[in-house]
Amino acid sequence: MSTNDEISEVRIMKGNEALAEAAFRAGMQAYFGYPITPQSEVIEYLMKEQPKHDCVVLQAESEIAAINMVFGAAGAGARVMISSSSPGISLMMEGISYMTSAELPCLIVNVQRGGPGLGTIQPSQGDYFQATKGGGHGDYRLIVLAPASVQEMADFVFEGFRLSEKYRNPAMILADGALGQMMEKLTLPPAGSLPYVDKPWATTGKPAGKDRRIITSLFIQPEKMEQVNLHLQEKYRQIQAEEVRFEEYGVEDADIVLVAFGLVARICQKTMQLARKKGLRVGILRPITLFPFPSQRIAELAPKLEAIVTVEMNAGQMLEDVRLAVEGRCPVHFKGRMGGMIPSPDEVLEAVEAIAEKRNFELSR
């Protein structure tokens, strides 16, 4: 099949492959990674297609080495991506913390699997805390995008690179094993549509007559370290003010709103259909950015609702952010599955019906 990446193109692809192809089209200049299920198709696709592109693709000896290669390449000004799944992302946390402090842009992809520990290779959203609260040491945030389709696996590569370079901060695509493995129709964005930005801070060789550039996360004097932290916090406030993204379905007349991200938001769409047939006025709020979180919108909705149900593939992690946003203005319930299990629309519906009838229900099983 001949392809022309200069134009947008309709294809049927796995999420992992769509993400990889989108990375080339988004002008990625380097990728470093290490195989791990369920996202190994990313590096496999990149290796196979690399000869057609001007891009470094390198399999590192570990996730630790890979993230530090990303550090070096990003510091040298390249547009860099790295991908892994939950246990591998844990190994990268030190490097990610360093990159936030040194203000290096990069795109990190976590195709989550069930944990803790070596866990399972089945899909999960168990890394929400790790992704949105920092994850490594120190006070920092990542810009976190949560795709819900193969289309968004591709689109968010562009958005992730763009936001990370705009704010000089690592961005993360927080997907899951199902999104990585499932095939869907998508429209691939055209290559060359994401312009490169100037990076005068990059270490490309000290220009004659100008100061040398230093990429560092070491600020040994506490006064200086505090200034760096204040600067980072100001940046995160700006991101919170300007970059919140979410989607809503049927919240206008809703009594109960389901808050769900990623794959679970699509499951909840079916639940919403079923509930509406039964006369229950159910809506959905789907956070697309998990940091920044759409707290303000949730706070606006809360006083008008009978209840909010947070639905996740974990033990209730985003639930805490929803409760912080609601601040007691309506009851907030939780329905979840863990360990690689995916909730069915029917079991979410059972929870919704129980809440509507003010019955007790099993929170998670």
Add this chain to the structure above:
Amino acid sequence: MEIPPLTNGFELVYKKPRTLTETPMHYCPGCGHGVVHRVLMEVVDEMGIQDKTIGVAPVGCSVFAYDYMNVDMQEAAHGRASAAATGIKRVLPDRFVFSYQGDGDLAAIGTAETIHVVNRGENILMLFINNAVYGMTGGQMAPTTLLGMKTTTSPFGRESGLAGHPLKITNLLAQLPGAYYVTRQAVHTAAAVRKLKKAIQLGFQYQSLKKGTCFIEVVSNCPSGWKMTPTDSNKWLEENMLPMYPLGDLKTPARSMN
């Protein structure tokens, strides 16, 4: 002819290269780091590659190397300087890239990166300062600490049953096909410094050939960590370190062609 500037009435005949900054070094009196920094930057200056050189500093005593070296630099996580250097070199293949690491950084926490960077034959220069002790954290045992050598974490002397043997990582690396030039040098005498400078020159020159990794171990001292005067530490180095870590080339391009 350029008239040499006068300093306090004296003619300045030996000055620091432009590639070193004005920042006073924080190293202890007698430490080898300052000498290695100077020799390294002399070579960058003399080769005229200041605008094409990117260095990576480690975690350890030389964590502030970028304060002294007047080239573009990155500060890597502990043990990962060679991985960061890999990232730089892969996206900027025409630049001169070096990493600068101590024994704990390169041969303990960063062993995997060290071996795989050389195994891939990354076209970088790796400098390895071996003073057999963790200097910055206060003199703890390093992978290269000699048997019987007392440190704060081997207070009765390093004992192989508990802590293994001194790791001759340079010898290991010389076995790898990706290594192009592997040598062990020192800075305890003027003659040793001159030899080190020659090795660093080769390390940068070979980088343009894109034939593999150049690796230079520098056997150095740590007067503070060893609890000795600088003079005594150099004597101790010669009598104790050099028998374990003998100086000389371990792999040269001519031999690697055989």
